[in-house]
Structure formats: structure tokens, C-alpha cells
Amino acid sequence: MSTENLTFLSNSVKPHYLQLSKLDHMKGNELKISHLPSDFNKDEFRDFFSLHGKIQSISFDHSQAMISYFDHRDAQNTAMDYYGPHAVLGVLYGGKHQSP
Numbered sequence: 001m002s003t004e005n006l007t008f009l010s011n012s013v014k015p016h017y018l019q020l021s022k023l024d025h026m027k028g029n030e031l032k033i034s035h036l037p038s039d040f041n042k043d044e045f046r047d048f049f050s051l052h053g054k055i056q057s058i059s060f061d062h063s064q065a066m067i068s069y070f071d072h073r074d075a076q077n078t079a080m081d082y083y084g085p086h087a088v089l090g091v092l093y094g095g096k097h098q099s100p
Contacts, residue, residue, distance in 0.1 A: 023083040
């Protein structure tokens with residue numbers, strides 16, 4: 001499946017609670033997502049985030065989720081597609097836009 005198709009698919013089926021969520025951490029193959037509502041569906045969450053690649057593990061703690069992909073590129077693609085470049089740069093550079 002091409003990236004274009006994934007972008008269309010992810011935008012068309014994006015769960016409403018992800019609009020309120022926040023990308024808090026991104027390192028290697030891991031993403032930390034916060035600000036999840038207490039009533040979100042964990043299976044739906046897993047299905048949605050598996051659109052970009054095979055998930056190694058997901059752990060949930062209150063309003064947060066830690067997602068580990070088998071491939072770091074899948075984590076990067078997910079972060080860019082669902083949260084955008086500004087959120088990714090903010091996480092990587094502490095809210096300051098800097099050149100890598």
C-alpha cells in the first residue's frame with residue numbers, strides 16, 4: 001500500500017479521540033501518546049496504529065499509550081501522518097524548531 005493510500009485511509013477512519021491526543025515522546029521505534037480519554041477503545045487504538053506497520057507492543061497507563069513498532073521507520077511515518085511535522089519537531093527538539 002502506498003503512503004498516499006495510507007494517508008487517505010488514516011484520515012478517513014481516524015478515531016475522534018486522536019484529535020485531542022498529543023505526541024509526547026518519539027525515540028527509535030517508540031511513540032508515547034498522551035491525553036487519551038478514559039473511555040477510548042484499546043482494540044480500535046491498536047488497529048488504527050497498526051495501519052503503518054507491525055506493532056511489537058502497546059502498553060496503556062491511564063491516559064497514555066506507549067507504542068513500539070518493529071521498524072523505526074513505521075514509528076516515524078505514523079508520527080508524521082497522524083500528528084504532523086510540527087508536532088514531531090516539537091517532540092524531537094523540545095518545542096524549538098532546529099535543524100537536525
